[in-house]
Amino acid sequence: MLRRSRAILRRGQRLTRWQIEVQGEGMTLPHAEKVYLVGAGPGDPELLTVKAQKLLARADVVLHDDLVPAAILALAGPQAEIVNVGKRCGAKGTTQDRINTRMIESARRGRVVVRLKSGDPGIFGRLAEELDALENANVPFEVVPGITAGIAAAAALGASLTDRRTSARVVVVTNHYAQGSQQAERRDWQSLAREDATLVIYMPGQDFTTLRLELLAAGLSPKIPALIVSRATTREQRHQFVTLGKLDELPLLEAPAILLIGRSLDGALRRSSGDRNSVDFDEAAVILSSL
Ligand code: SAH
Numbered sequence: 001m002l003r004r005s006r007a008i009l010r011r012g013q014r015l016t017r018w019q020i021e022v023q024g025e026g027m028t029l030p031h032a033e034k035v036y037l038v039g040a041g042p043g044d045p046e047l048l049t050v051k052a053q054k055l056l057a058r059a060d061v062v063l064h065d066d067l068v069p070a071a072i073l074a075l076a077g078p079q080a081e082i083v084n085v086g087k088r089c090g091a092k093g094t095t096q097d098r099i100n101t102r103m104i105e106s107a108r109r110g111r112v113v114v115r116l117k118s119g120d121p122g123i124f125g126r127l128a129e130e131l132d133a134l135e136n137a138n139v140p141f142e143v144v145p146g147i148t149a150g151i152a153a154a155a156a157l158g159a160s161l162t163d164r165r166t167s168a169r170v171v172v173v174t175n176h177y178a179q180g181s182q183q184a185e186r187r188d189w190q191s192l193a194r195e196d197a198t199l200v201i202y203m204p205g206q207d208f209t210t211l212r213l214e215l216l217a218a219g220l221s222p223k224i225p226a227l228i229v230s231r232a233t234t235r236e237q238r239h240q241f242v243t244l245g246k247l248d249e250l251p252l253l254e255a256p257a258i259l260l261i262g263r264s265l266d267g268a269l270r271r272s273s274g275d276r277n278s279v280d281f282d283e284a285a286v287i288l289s290s291l
Helices: 002-007 017-025 050-058 096-108 127-136 149-156 208-217 244-249 263-271
Strands: 034-039 061-064 081-084 112-117 141-144 169-174 197-202 225-230 238-243 257-261
Touching: 034 050, 034 096, 034 127, 050 112, 050 141, 061 096, 096 112, 096 127, 127 141, 149 197, 149 225, 149 257, 197 263, 208 244, 225 244, 225 263, 238 244, 238 263
Parallel strands: 034 112, 034 141, 061 081, 061 112, 169 197
Antiparallel strands: 197 257, 225 238, 225 257
């Protein structure tokens, strides 16, 4: 690292350690008293960014969600205190307020804090609420993006989310409703679903019968390909293609699972026939949750 840095020095120029870090590794040393909100990607540790990996290696505290796999947490240094603040498996009763308090207190104690979220922190990750809390507490922060599940699922199945011949837009949406929301507040598919859009549906739930009816009612053709991918990019990855008209026949796969719908999947669907990792409808596992 040092040698590489020297190569770009002009004669007589001296480098501080901080500069060596910047020029040799492309990144400054992580700051104590700062919170890094980092995307862990979809599951495969090799899909982590280099920046995320470096921050993990240097973090004093790692506050992570349930979906972050052990193989990624293992990249944290021996000094790191690793805390699952996920709503499911973590400390029972972890609330958003407690997570915010923990981030703020750890930063104020002078520690390098990594708040590790699955996929990209800015996609259905409550990032905005956490940034508001940090801002209100005057704690500096930095967001490090990650590969979101929808992008990873498409890549894993050899699909392009856009296709200039068929699909001009990508709609990132969830089929999950905040607690307490009324039936009347259901997703307005009419305004989202278009023949030239790829729908990327996070937390798709289990009610594919209703979803099928809603999307057909919104005017989509029953022939549009749909793809469900469970545990994308992990060894347990499973998937199934159908057409929208048969969405209710989709197997219930293990969470986390994501649903892609659009003409952009035409090629991937065609290539997938005879695919070994595709799920046999009769053997379909049962969804454990809509996490
Ligand atoms: N911030 C995350 C999304 C969190 S919401 C991201 O950018 O990916 C959680 C939802 O993401 C899950 O219910 C599921 O729909 C989707 N998801 C996350 N990881 C996934 C994976 N490996 N495979 C399929 N879907 C995944």
